[in-house]
Each structure stands twice: as C-alpha cells, then as structure tokens.
Amino acid sequence: MQLTNRSKQVSNKEMTLAEKMYLPAVISGLAITIGHFFRKKPTIQYPEVKKYLGPIYRGHHILKRDEQGRERCTACGLCAVACPAEAISMVAAEREKGEETLYREEKYAAVYEINMLRCIFCGLCEEACPKQAVYLRHDRMVPVFQERDEVIYGKDRLVEKMDDRYIRANNSEVNTTPTEPSLTRAAT
Amino acid sequence: MDLTTLLVKGLIILIIFVITLTIAAYSTYGERKVAAFLQDRIGPNRAGPWGLLQPLADGGKMFFKEDFIPAQASKWLFILGPCLAMLTALMSSAVIPFGDTIRFGNYAIPVQAIEINIGVLYIFGVVSLGVYGVMVGGWASNNKFSLLGAIRAASQNISYEIALGLSLIAILMMTGSLSLRAIIDEQATFFEWNIFTQPLGFVIFLTCAFAECNRTPFDLPECETELIGGYHTEYSSMKLGFYLFAEYINMFVSSAFISALYFGGFHYPFMSEISGALENSMGAIAGHNVATAIGIVMFFAKIFFFIFFFMWVRWTLPRFRYDQLMNLGWKTFIPLAILNVVITGAGLLYDFKYATWIIAITMIGMVVVSNARAPKREVVRPGVV
Numbered sequence: 001m002q003l004t005n006r007s008k009q010v011s012n013k014e015m016t017l018a019e020k021m022y023l024p025a026v027i028s029g030l031a032i033t034i035g036h037f038f039r040k041k042p043t044i045q046y047p048e049v050k051k052y053l054g055p056i057y058r059g060h061h062i063l064k065r066d067e068q069g070r071e072r073c074t075a076c077g078l079c080a081v082a083c084p085a086e087a088i089s090m091v092a093a094e095r096e097k098g099e100e101t102l103y104r105e106e107k108y109a110a111v112y113e114i115n116m117l118r119c120i121f122c123g124l125c126e127e128a129c130p131k132q133a134v135y136l137r138h139d140r141m142v143p144v145f146q147e148r149d150e151v152i153y154g155k156d157r158l159v160e161k162m163d164d165r166y167i168r169a170n171n172s173e174v175n176t177t178p179t180e181p182s183l184t185r186a187a188t
Numbered sequence: 189m190d191l192t193t194l195l196v197k198g199l200i201i202l203i204i205f206v207i208t209l210t211i212a213a214y215s216t217y218g219e220r221k222v223a224a225f226l227q228d229r230i231g232p233n234r235a236g237p238w239g240l241l242q243p244l245a246d247g248g249k250m251f252f253k254e255d256f257i258p259a260q261a262s263k264w265l266f267i268l269g270p271c272l273a274m275l276t277a278l279m280s281s282a283v284i285p286f287g288d289t290i291r292f293g294n295y296a297i298p299v300q301a302i303e304i305n306i307g308v309l310y311i312f313g314v315v316s317l318g319v320y321g322v323m324v325g326g327w328a329s330n331n332k333f334s335l336l337g338a339i340r341a342a343s344q345n346i347s348y349e350i351a352l353g354l355s356l357i358a359i360l361m362m363t364g365s366l367s368l369r370a371i372i373d374e375q376a377t378f379f380e381w382n383i384f385t386q387p388l389g390f391v392i393f394l395t396c397a398f399a400e401c402n403r404t405p406f407d408l409p410e411c412e413t414e415l416i417g418g419y420h421t422e423y424s425s426m427k428l429g430f431y432l433f434a435e436y437i438n439m440f441v442s443s444a445f446i447s448a449l450y451f452g453g454f455h456y457p458f459m460s461e462i463s464g465a466l467e468n469s470m471g472a473i474a475g476h477n478v479a480t481a482i483g484i485v486m487f488f489a490k491i492f493f494f495i496f497f498f499m500w501v502r503w504t505l506p507r508f509r510y511d512q513l514m515n516l517g518w519k520t521f522i523p524l525a526i527l528n529v530v531i532t533g534a535g536l537l538y539d540f541k542y543a544t545w546i547i548a549i550t551m552i553g554m555v556v557v558s559n560a561r562a563p564k565r566e567v568v569r570p571g572v573v
Contacts, residue, residue, distance in 0.1 A: 017558035022516075023391070024555065026505060033226045033504040043230045 055168060058121045058136035061114055062166050063159045066104055071159060072133035075109035082128035087118035105131075112158060116142050117151045137166050193295060201282075201301045208281045212436040213243040215495060219436075222499040250429035258422050260330040269325025270423065270430035276318040277437035283307035284444045285369045287454045287484035291473045299484060300369065307368035308356065311445060312349075315400060318438065319345040322402075322409060325431070326419030337418030340510070341409035344399055347517040348406075352396035354525035355389040358532040359449060362386075362541065372453035376460070381452040385541045387548045388528050390450045392521050397442040399517070402435065404502040408510055443494035444487075451490050454483035 018024050044051055053059075064072050075092035093110035095103045102108075119142075125134050145151055160166055217232065217239065224231030232239035257266055284307075287299035304310060319342055326338025359382055360366060363374045375381045383390050399406040410418030417423075420431045447453060462482065467475035508516070528544055535543025 016562045018555040018562075021551070021555065026501075029504045030500060033500065036228055037222075037225045037500075039228055041225075041228055041230050045233075 053138065055138050057138040058123045058126075060137050060140040060142050061119075061125075061153070061158055062135050062137050063109075063112060063155065064133050064135060064166070065160050065162065068101070069162050070100075070102060070104040071108060072104055072131045073109045073112065074103075074105040074107045074131055074133075075112070076107075076130065078128045078130060079125035079134050082124040083119075084122060084124060085118040085120050087115045087120075088125060089113050089115075109155070112155050114153045114158065115151060116145070116153055117148075135166070135168070138168060139166075193297065196290075196295075196297050197301075200297070200299065204281060204286070204301050205278070208278060208437060208440060211440050211491075211495075212433055213247070215436040215439060216246060216432070217242045218495065219499050219502075222496065223503050226500070226503045247429070250426050253425040255425040255427065256422075258330060261422065262328040262330065265324050265328035266422075267427070269321055269328060269419075270427045270434070271321075272324060273318060273321025273434035274430045274437075276314050276321060277434040277441065280311050280314040280318075280441045281437075281444065283310050283368055284441070284448060285372060285453060286444075286487055288480045289476075290480055291476050298369065299480065303367070303369060305365065305367045305370075308360065308366045308371070311368075311441075312353065315438075316345070316349060318434075321431075321434065322419045325423065326409075329419070329422035331422050333415045333417070334419050334421045337409045337411075337415045337421070340411075340415075341402060341419060344402075344406065344408060344513065344517075347514060348396040348399035348521070351392055351517060351521035351525045352400060354522065354529060355386075355392040355396065356449070358386055358389045358525075358529050358544070361529070361532055361536060368448055368453075372448055372455065375452040376455055378452075378455075378457045380541070381455075382450045386450065386528070386532070386544055388524065388544050388551075389532075392525050392528070393450070394446060395516075396521065397446060398498070398501065399513075401438045401442055401498070403439065403498055405505040405508050406513060407507060408513060411507060439495060439498050440491065443491045443498065446494055447487060447490035453490075454480075454487040456483070456486040459483070 066072050075090050077090065077092075080086075080088040080090060089111075090109045090113065091111040092107055095106050095108055121136060123136050126136055142153075220242070221231040221239075223229075232242040235241040235245045257263055282301040283304060285298060285300040285303070289296040289298050291297075322341040323338045326334040326336075326341070329335070359371060362382075362385065363371045365371065371382075398404075402409050408418075409415075410420065412418075415421070420428055423431060459479075463476070463479035466479050469475065470478060524547075527547060531543050531547055535541065
C-alpha cells in the first residue's frame with residue numbers, strides 16, 4: 001500500500017564518482033540552507049506580540065452578570081460535577097431581601113473557587129452551566145503564578161466587572177456561531 | 189629595540205589577545221544566531237539589544253555552575269586538559285599578520301604579535317599540541333566514553349594533519365618561505381591569490397581545517413549520539429567552558445590562517461592604487477596608516493566570512509561515519525595532496541603557477557562523465573493508490 005508519493009526506495013548501490021567526492025552534494029546542501037538564512041522568520045515575539053487565538057479559545061474563567069448587572073450563578077453545582085479535574089468548589093447561600101439587584105435567582109454562590117493548578121481548561125463547566133454563568137474567556141489567559149496561595153481564584157477574581165464586561169466578539173474573519181445568541185447583546 | 193617599539197609591540201599583543209577572546213566569545217553568539225537563521229528561527233534576543241549580551245550571560249552561567257571533579261579522575265591532569273586546550277588555542281594567533289605596518293616617526297611596526305620566519309611551522313606545532321588538551325582531558329576523566337572521544341580526536345588529528353601539511357607544501361614551494369608575511373606578500377595581485385593558483389589545495393586545506401578544529405561534519409570526538417559528550421563528558425562549569433571556548437578560538441585562528449594562506453590576507457583588489465592615492469592626499473605617514481587600517485578591515489572581513497562558513501557547514505552537513513572519515517583522509521586527501529605537490533612542482537619548473545588547474549579540470553570532467561554514464565535514477569511517480 002502506498003501512503004504517500006514522497007517515499008523513496010532505499011538502495012545500497014555503489015556510489016558514483018560524483019557522489020564519492022561529496023562536493024556536489026555539499027554545495028547543493030549549502031545552497032539550500034543559505035536560502036533559509038534569508039527567509040522571513042515565522043516567529044511571533046510572544047510576550048510583546050500576541051496572536052489572536054480565535055473566538056473559541058478557552059482562557060481565563062469568568063462568572064457572567066446579566067443585563068442588569070446581577071450575578072447569574074445560582075450555585076447549582078453542575079459545573080463542579082462536570083469538572084473532570086475537580087477544580088471547582090462552591091458554597092451556596094440564599095438571597096436576602098434587598099439583594100435582588102445583586103443576584104438574579106433566589107440562590108447564589110457565596111463562595112465560588114477555582115483551583116487554577118487543577119483546571120485543565122477543557123470547558124466542560126461552560127457546557128454544563130444551565131444559567132450561562134461560567135465562561136472561559138477567549139481574550140485573556142490565567143497569569144503565571146509563583147506562589148501556591150495565588151492559585152485558588154475566588155469570586156473577587158472571577159466575577160465579571162461591570163466596567164470591563166466580557167464580550168465574546170465574533171471576529172469577522174472567523175465564522176463561528178456564538179454559543180449564546182444573547183451574549184453579544186447582553187454585554188453592551 | 190627601544191622602549192617605544194617595545195611598548196607598541198606590547199600594545200599590539202594585548203590588542204590581538206583581547207580581539208581573539210572577544211571574537212571567540214561572540215562566535216558563540218554568532219553560532220547560535222546563524223544556527224537559528226538557517227533553521228528559520230530568530231535565535232537569542234533577550235539579553236540586551238538583539239541578544240548581544242548573551243555571551244556575558246553564558247559566561248556568568250558557566251562560572252556559577254558546580255565545578256565537579258569525578259572521584260576516580262586523575263585530578264591534576266583533569267584540570268590540565270582544558271588549560272592546555274585554551275593555552276594552545278590562544279598561542280597560535282601570535283604569528284598571524286593582521287595588517288601591513290603602522291608608521292609613526294621613523295618607526296614602522298608590523299601589525300603582528302611576533303614576526304618569525306617560520307610562522308607556518310609555529311602554527312603547525314601549536315595546533316598539534318592542541319590535541320593534547322583533548323587527549324589529556326578525555327583520558328584523565330577515567331570514563332570509557334571520554335577516552336573513546338580522546339582516542340578519536342587523536343587519530344583524527346594525526347590523519348588529517350598529514351593532508352593539511354601536504355596541501356600547504358605546494359604553497360610553500362611557490363613562496364619559498366615559511367613566513368606568513370612572505371606568503372601574504374606573495375599574493376599582492378588579485379589573480380595571484382593562492383585560491384586561484386591552488387584550487388585543489390584550498391579544498392583539501394579547508395576540509396582538513398574542519399577536521400583539525402573538530403567541527404561538524406568531523407566532530408566525531410564529541411559525537412553526542414555515540415559518545416554522550418565525547419572527551420568533555422565529565423566536565424562541567426568553566427572547565428567545559430574552556431573547551432568550548434578553545435574550539436571557537438581555534439575556529440577563529442584557522443579562519444585567519446585560511447584567509448592569510450589562500451585569500452591574500454590583508455590584500456584586496458586595487459590595493460596599491462588605493463594606498464597610493466591615500467598617501468598622495470593625506471601625506472605619506474597618515475595615508476600609509478589609513479591604508480593599513482583598510483587592509484586590516486579587509487582581513488577581518490575575510491576571517492568573519494570563514495567563521496560564518498564554518499557555522500554554515502555545521503548546520504548543513506550531517507556527521508561522517510568514522511570509517512568514512514578515515515577513508516576520506518587516508519585514501520582521498522593524502523594521495524590528492526601528493527599529486528597536487530607534484531603537479532605544482534612540475535608547473536614551477538616551467539614557471540607556470542596555475543598548473544594545478546589541470547587536476548581540478550580533470551576531476552570536474554571525470555564527475556561529468558561518471559554522471560552521464562551512471563544509470564538514471566528511477567523517478568518515483570506519484571502513483572495511484
């Protein structure tokens with residue numbers, strides 16, 4: 001069976017005089033490498049230059065708020081169940097009177113923690129969430145950490161800031177369907 | 189020799205020493221950059237602008253690593269190895285004439301550390317000593333792989349030194365002197381550069397220089413795939429640094445040697461016209477010094493080209509097998525070099541310098557004929573599966 005047309009039969013035939021002299025082969029090899037010397041380099045200077053990774057890249061987690069700025073999460077725990085790395089843990093609480101502007105449902109997550117050392121950024125929490133609350137944002141990555149106590153991200157670092165709302169913008173060059181049609185509208 | 193001459197001489201020696209070290213240090217940077225560029229990468233660019241401080245960072249790293257001496261190693265020989273390698277590498281640049289003379293007042297001082305009339309012999313002697321650094325280091329490590337590397341280094345250097353010397357003898361016959369300055373002065377006009385009179389000798393000399401420097405494709409003494417690290421398997425810290433550094437110094441010296449022997453040293457086309465014009469316009473002394481400076485720059489340009497060539501070849505060719513290396517050395521280069529000497533001698537008898545072109549043209553003809561007669565390689569068609 002032939003898998004590719006680039007395969008070559010190995011032969012152990014005697015070398016011709018030109019091949020024994022090595023020089024023609026050496027010169028043609030040098031010509032090939034010098035061609036690469038002047039070629040444009042494909043390297044992207046990473047920390048200074050960042051590449052657009054596409055609208056479905058799975059980066060930093062975010063707990064979305066709704067249009068009125070209320071937290072969407074109701075602490076149902078489905079994300080924690082779905083998480084294969086068991087990175088998510090939460091404590092549920094009941095909404096008090098007067099907190100209607102803060103939380104959308106009667107139950108909310110008083111504590112919501114993700115262990116970034118455990119997280120494998122698979123996005124299963126995003127898929128499991130029935131309230132469209134947790135997302136892995138496409139435009140930001142979890143920063144590098146040096147200390148172990150920096151690793152567990154609480155609500156202070158996960159809940160979306162109202163002045164810095166996350167929009168999963170659909171890049172015009174990349175044709176993908178947004179996961180939730182209301183998302184782009186919700187954010188603006 | 190009075191005090192002024194002595195001072196200037198000392199200064200020149202110091203400058204050549206510093207230049208050798210700097211070039212060797214920046215060769216490591218250059219090597220990495222060239223390697224990267226040949227492989228479509230960018231190479232070191234973090235330490236300083238364009239990564240120019242990389243050699244300093246590397247040196248600092250080398251100094252701060254643990255300096256380990258194996259318990260079973262012969263301690264003093266183990267230390268002596270890299271010292272010898274470094275010493276011989278640094279000594280050999282002493283006789284290379286980097287330029288014409290510098291004039292001030294009544295003095296004319298050649299731009300060269302020491303002018304001796306046996307410069308070529310001196311370099312040969314020192315380079316042959318260089319293999320002792322590798323030998324002693326590999327042997328003292330008390331490690332089979334190191335010893336194998338050392339043995340390989342020794343036998344390879346012995347084999348290729350013969351061809352190296354024989355290819356040089358043709359030049360010595362034409363010049364009639366062992367002084368490097370005399371050899372360079374012989375190549376004053378462009379078409380008398382030894383590359384044009386000794387094309388075959390040049391190819392042999394260049395290849396043997398690669399083997400003498402233990403550079404790819406002849407870097408069998410430190411062949412990673414077979415010998416772990418070869419003779420410097422057991423070395424760490426600055427001792428390893430010295431070995432690597434000595435390799436780059438050797439590369440610089442052999443580049444300088446090749447440029448001096450085959451590419452006219454500090455000569456360049458229309459040199460006498462340019463220096464004449466400079467002396468006319470700027471006065472005899474200043475004009476002469478400027479002309480010398482141009483010559484030095486030209487010489488260094490040639491040296492840098494050959495250092496680049498060493499790297500270019502390293503990142504192009506795979507390593508030879510050991511039997512291929514020995515066959516090439518003993519069965520190809522030595523007979524060819526002897527033939528080269530004979531033909532050159534016959535040419536000199538009739539006062540014809542370009543006689544060795546006969547061999548080169550015959551060889552090219554043989555290649556063409558053998559290619560024409562060789563069975564055509566079967567073209568693998570992109571077949572239908």
